Amino acid sequence: MAFKIGYRTLKTAVGAGGAIAIAQALQLEFYSAAAIIAILCTSITRRSSLKASGSRIAACLIGMTVSVLFFQLLGYYPWTLTAILLVFIPLSVMAKVKEGIVTSSVIILHLYTVQALSVEIIVNELLLIVIGVGMALLMNVYMPNIDRELRHYHHEIEDHFKTILRELATYLRHGESDWDGKEIPETVQLLQEGQNVAFRNIQNHILRYDDQYYYYFKMREKQFEILERVMPFVSKITHSVPQGETLADFLSELSGAVSPANRVPYFQEKLRAIKQSFQETDLPATREEFEVRSALLYIMYEMEQYLYIKDRLWNKADKKKL
Structure with a gap:
C-alpha cells in the first residue's frame, strides 16, 4: 500500500x-x-x-x-x-x-x-x-469539493440503468440474451457509495439538510429495486409475442431516455396506451400465451411504479444542479 x-x-x-x-x-x-x-x-x-x-x-x-x-x-x-x-x-x-x-x-x-x-x-x-x-x-472551514465525485456516480448509475433496460428489452424480443448481468452487483455498489458521498456532502453544510444528489440516489435505489423484481418475470418469457415486442420497444426507448430530465408524463401516457391495446387484444388461446401475457402485465405494472417513483421524488430535488 x-x-x-x-x-x-x-x-x-x-x-x-x-x-x-x-x-x-x-x-x-x-x-x-x-x-x-x-x-x-x-x-x-x-x-x-x-x-x-x-x-x-x-x-x-x-x-x-x-x-x-x-x-x-x-x-x-x-x-x-x-x-x-x-x-x-x-x-x-x-x-x-x-x-x-x-x-x-x-x-x-x-x-x-x-x-x-x-x-x-x-x-x-x-x-x-x-x-x-x-x-x-x-x-474544518475547508472541505474538499466532492461535486466531481458525485457526478461520477450519477453518470455511472445512469449508464448501468441504460444497459439493464436495454438488455431487458433484448430478452423480451428474442427470449434470450448473452448479457452476463455484471451491471446488477455493480449498480448496488454504485448506489451505496453514491449515497454515502451524498450524505457526507449534506453533513458539510451547516444549515442545509437535503441535497439534490441525495434525492437522486434515493430515487434510483427505489427504481433499481423494481428492476430487480422485474427480471425474474422477464426470464420466464420463453417465446416472443406481439405484446412482448411492444413492451420491448417501450423499454428500449426508456433506456435511451435515462437522464435527469423529467420525461415521466410522456412515458406514463405511452404505457397507458400499451395497456389499453393489451385490453383490446383477444384472450390468450393457450396456457403458455396466458402465462406470457400475465408476466407482461406484471412488468407493465412495475414500470408504472418505476415512473411514479421518479415523478414523486423528482419534485424534491434541485434538478438544475444534476
Whole structure:
C-alpha cells in the first residue's frame, strides 16, 4: 500500500500543531491538552465537527463544575476523583454529550494534579478548551469539493440503468440474451457509495439538510429495486409475442431516455396506451400465451411504479444542479 496523507490527516496535524503553539505562546499550564482537544474535534464533515465541539465544551463545563464542588467539599484524594467520575459520566450521558467525556476527564485530572482552585486555573482550562475547539473548527472551514465525485456516480448509475433496460428489452424480443448481468452487483455498489458521498456532502453544510444528489440516489435505489423484481418475470418469457415486442420497444426507448430530465408524463401516457391495446387484444388461446401475457402485465405494472417513483421524488430535488 502506497504511503498517502489525506486531507483530514493534514488538517488534524496542522490543527494540533497550531493549538499547542498558541497555548504554549500564552504560557498556559498543560498546553499539550489543547492539541489533544483539537485532534478529537477535527472530523470528516463540518456538521459532525461542530457537534463534537459543542459536546466537548458542554461536557468540560459539566466536568469542571462537578470537580470544583467535590474537590472543595471532599479534598484532593483518589477516591474523590472516583466520586467525581461516578457523577460526571452519567450527567454527560443524560445531557447527550458523552463524546466529551474523554476530553473532560483530561481537564478534571489537571485540576487534581495542581490540587488547588483559583480563577487563574479555571481560566487556564477554559482557554485550553477554546483554543483546541477553535483550531478544529478553523481547520474544518475547508472541505474538499466532492461535486466531481458525485457526478461520477450519477453518470455511472445512469449508464448501468441504460444497459439493464436495454438488455431487458433484448430478452423480451428474442427470449434470450448473452448479457452476463455484471451491471446488477455493480449498480448496488454504485448506489451505496453514491449515497454515502451524498450524505457526507449534506453533513458539510451547516444549515442545509437535503441535497439534490441525495434525492437522486434515493430515487434510483427505489427504481433499481423494481428492476430487480422485474427480471425474474422477464426470464420466464420463453417465446416472443406481439405484446412482448411492444413492451420491448417501450423499454428500449426508456433506456435511451435515462437522464435527469423529467420525461415521466410522456412515458406514463405511452404505457397507458400499451395497456389499453393489451385490453383490446383477444384472450390468450393457450396456457403458455396466458402465462406470457400475465408476466407482461406484471412488468407493465412495475414500470408504472418505476415512473411514479421518479415523478414523486423528482419534485424534491434541485434538478438544475444534476
